[in-house]
Amino acid sequence: MRHTLPIAPQFYVTAPQPCPYLDGRMERKLFTALQGEHAQRLNDTLSKQGFRRSQNVLYRPTCAECSACLSARIRVADFQPSRTQKRILKKNAALARNATSPWATEDQFQLFRRYLDSRHADGGMADMDIFEFAAMIEETPIKSRVIEYSRPAGPGEQGRPLAAVSLTDVFDDGLSMVYSFYDADMTDRSLGTYLILDHIAIAREAGLPYVYLGYWVPGSRKMGYKAGFSALEIYKAGQWQPIGSPADHTAELHPLSVDPIAEQVARIALPEARMPRD
Template sequence: MNTPNSQTFALRFYQTLPHACSYLDDQEATTLFLDPQQGVTAEVYDALTQVGFRRSGEHMYRPHCDTCDACKSVRVRVAEFKPSRQQLRTLKRNQDLSWQVLPTTYSDEHYQLYEKYINSRHADGDMHPASEEQFRSFLLVNKDWAKLVEFRNSSGKLVAVAALDKLKDGLSAIYTFFDPEEKRRSLGVFAVLWQLEQAASLELPYVYLGYWIKTCRKMSYKQAYQPLEILEKQQWQLFSKD
């Protein structure tokens, strides 16, 4: 495949059989995966991100459906982002939180929070019930560019963990889990805002938010981070809400 800098990588991919779509009712999905035997270097990761791939554990994947192209990769333009009034309130409510960037190694404290979050917020989803094996395979990968960020309150209690990857041109928001009892904090929103602030401090131009589907309510929150770019026909272009 060709990358944005015209270098050629000899990469192998495989396609899954059709399976139920996780986001659209009555739709079947197929997924394209990078052959896991090849491994994911930083250079390959950067190149695949530019053409719409995401990471889950050790796997790089992209939707590859025959009759549907609803899943669109989106990223926020960091330098132009201005938090809304509601987002500013979220930042203010979480001023007391401290944070620490860590390698993606296993922590029982992290897993207990993850299990609590999945059981409370996603009991009807395909990630339920949570398990330690699932947690490890999904979020823990032995790569320098993969990190976990802890957020703790002033008493030292762990309230949220964000998994993110550092790319050449930005941060990729992989997943965030948090204490479901801390509803007032809007910790999912706060984690994205924190990553936007971090990307700005690192002078990285983008924060990648994964896939967006116009008709999926679970993904509508991504429109709140503007200006947003969307990948259409292998070209990044400014997203329009119209």
């Protein structure tokens, strides 16, 4: 007979550090290593429970008195673009898409640096060098793709310059946009929104039901744009549910908003590892 045992990763908690989304708050993360032969199954299973990948680590916010960060995903079959989003698709129709293996290039890094200098000069990635960038792109133990978007060449330019890049994971039920960056000089193109719209199209073509967007945070201007997509779901109170009105979700602090770490870990559903037949 075939025996199954649960994959049993070890979970840890980071030390508190300043929250990147809400001023004056401290964040903690519950995390586990993502490695070995069961990495893909563990990633698929935990991502459905609000976890997010960063290189070879899976994490989920577990702040002491705050539960504002809510994992978000779009139901591909039910998504309908708004009039504004239709205009964004039309504006970017000339962009060419190219999906490649997760391999970092000099062109990607130069675009990444310009993006950070323009948009996130004081952020946590501001000091990343090319080696750290390569690690972010290439250190993935699961099925990942780098999706590049190039624009037509302008006067004096050679080839098609990069306009945007997305590091994208492929789940058993969808696509996860791990990290995206784009040409900050093309502000009139709304490239951040366009990348999400194009990932919805890719998922639809592949028959995948969801596009995972990372975390939506009520009260955070950085994350507010995600609520502008129709058919958006959030992971709240241990289940996926339609976002409804964004105003119904608050970012208030409360000492009972987060369960003890041990209780959180005990409720995490883990995949099973198949054992050889006797």
